[in-house]
Amino acid sequence: MSETLVSLWTDARRRLEAAGVDSPVIDARLLLEAGAGVGRVDIVTDPRRPVSAAQAAAVEALVRRREAREPIGHILGHKGFWTLDFTVNADVLSPRPETEHLVEVAMETLPKGWPARILDLGVGSGAILLSVLSERPESTGIGIDTSEAALAVARANAQRLGLSDRATIQSGDWSEGLEGPFDLILSNPPYIPSADIEGLDPEVAKWEPRLALDGGPDGLDPYRRIIADLPRLLAPTGAFAFEVGKGQAEAVRALAEAQGLTTSTPRLDLAGIPRVVAGKRAA
Numbered sequence: 001m002s003e004t005l006v007s008l009w010t011d012a013r014r015r016l017e018a019a020g021v022d023s024p025v026i027d028a029r030l031l032l033e034a035g036a037g038v039g040r041v042d043i044v045t046d047p048r049r050p051v052s053a054a055q056a057a058a059v060e061a062l063v064r065r066r067e068a069r070e071p072i073g074h075i076l077g078h079k080g081f082w083t084l085d086f087t088v089n090a091d092v093l094s095p096r097p098e099t100e101h102l103v104e105v106a107m108e109t110l111p112k113g114w115p116a117r118i119l120d121l122g123v124g125s126g127a128i129l130l131s132v133l134s135e136r137p138e139s140t141g142i143g144i145d146t147s148e149a150a151l152a153v154a155r156a157n158a159q160r161l162g163l164s165d166r167a168t169i170q171s172g173d174w175s176e177g178l179e180g181p182f183d184l185i186l187s188n189p190p191y192i193p194s195a196d197i198e199g200l201d202p203e204v205a206k207w208e209p210r211l212a213l214d215g216g217p218d219g220l221d222p223y224r225r226i227i228a229d230l231p232r233l234l235a236p237t238g239a240f241a242f243e244v245g246k247g248q249a250e251a252v253r254a255l256a257e258a259q260g261l262t263t264s265t266p267r268l269d270l271a272g273i274p275r276v277v278a279g280k281r282a283a
Contacts, residue, residue, distance in 0.1 A: 003056045006047035008032055012063045019067045022201075027072050028063075034076055035059030069202035082131035086157050091149035093212045095127040098243070098269040099188055101276050105241045105267055106132045109184055109278070113138055116183035119233065120144070121174055121226055124212060126154035126167070128186055133163050144172040147211055174225045181235035188243040189222035191215040219245055220252070227255045234281055241278040249274035 009032050016024035033039060035058035036051055051059075065075050073079035073094035078087055081095035082103050088094050110116050110132070116139040120129035123143030133141055145151050151169055158167045172178065192213045198205055204213065215221055223242065230240055240261070244252050249266040256263050262282050266274035 002050045004048045004050055005032065005036065005038065005043050008036070008051060008056060008059050009043065009047075012059065015063060015067055019069065021066060021069070023072075027066055030072060030076060031062040031066060032059055035062045070207050071203045074207060081127045082134075084127075084131060084134060084161060086125050086127050086130075087153060087160065088125050089153060090207060091147065091209060092125040092153050093208055095125060098271075098273075098275050099128065100131075101267050101269055102128055102186060102188060102241055102243050103131045103135075105276050105278050106184060106186060107135055109239045109241065110136050110139065112136065114183075115139060117141070117181070117235075119175070119178070119182040119185045121185065121187040122189045122212070122222070123154050123169060124150050124188070126157040126169065128188060129154075129167060130158055130161055130163050132184075132186070133166050134161065137166075140166045141168070142178070143167060143169045144174065144178070145169075146171065146173055147209070150209070150212075174222070175229040175233055178229075178233060180233035181238060182233050183235050183238050185226075185230065185233060185238070185240040186242070187222075187226055187240075189215065189226065191219045191222065191243075191245040191248060193217060193219040215245075218251075219248060220255070223248075223252050223255055227252075227259055227261075230256070230261060231259055231281075236281060239278065239280040241276055243275060244277050246273050249277050252277045253279075 009028050012028035013024050016027055036055040071094045073088040074090055078085050079094050118141035120143045123145045129141045129143045143154055154169045158164045190213050192215055194214050197213055253263040256279050260282055261279050263279035267276035269275035
């Protein structure tokens with residue numbers, strides 16, 4: 001009996017469920033689409049369409065990678081974030097839904113029509129900076145990362161999205177050597193305590209770049225570096241917003257307030273976790 005679209009999808013879903021993947025139905029469909037070269041409409045409207053041996057083999061190869069808990073974005077080579085689609089690979093973190101709250105805060109901070117100057121520290125794939133620039137066409141931004149491989153991904157994304165003329169992607173050690181002023185400073189830095197990394201989901205612990213995860217013994221080392229430079233880099237009316245890990249919001253707020261900055265109530269993610277710490281210069 002030959003394989004069909006629905007039989008491949010069903011088999012993939014069952015295997016991903018058994019492997020502990022948290023979104024087996026969606027991931028199975030995405031792998032089927034990529035491996036068999038079909039669209040979602042094909043699967044829904046013609047589920048019993050026979051597939052060739054070559055298509056079945058291609059789907060099988062992708063499913064095996066996901067069974068090993070390789071992130072779906074790495075397998076497909078792209079990941080949706082905000083309203084855009086970003087190229088991703090093993091050199092960068094796959095953009096996560098909770099990070100979209102950081103973009104939301106940026107949108108609330110930057111009035112439309114304002115030619116703001118933005119800084120994104122730890123730019124990775126470019127998802128945060130480029131999403132903000134796509135919504136604020138008068139603004140320009142600088143994205144900093146210490147990983148040359150990540151910088152290559154961010155530059156490629158800026159080029160593909162038509163934002164290279166407003167996004168400068170450059171190598172750096174956080175804010176060292178940068179000159180302000182910036183109207184908005186953003187960061188989703190490494191914030192996992194070093195000892196906790198191996199206990200994370202395999203998609204993260206095994207496959208994501210450790211450089212983008214390891215925040216030092218308490219997970220706060222990058223915030224200490226970044227926040228110490230905020231008074232020097234922020235414009236008089238400048239603001240900042242950082243993604244933080246579970247249980248870190250109050251510690252990061254304290255670091256900012258110790259530098260004479262004011263902070264607002266942290267933004268909660270959909271799980272109710274304080275996820276974004278934002279603030280500005282004191283009046």
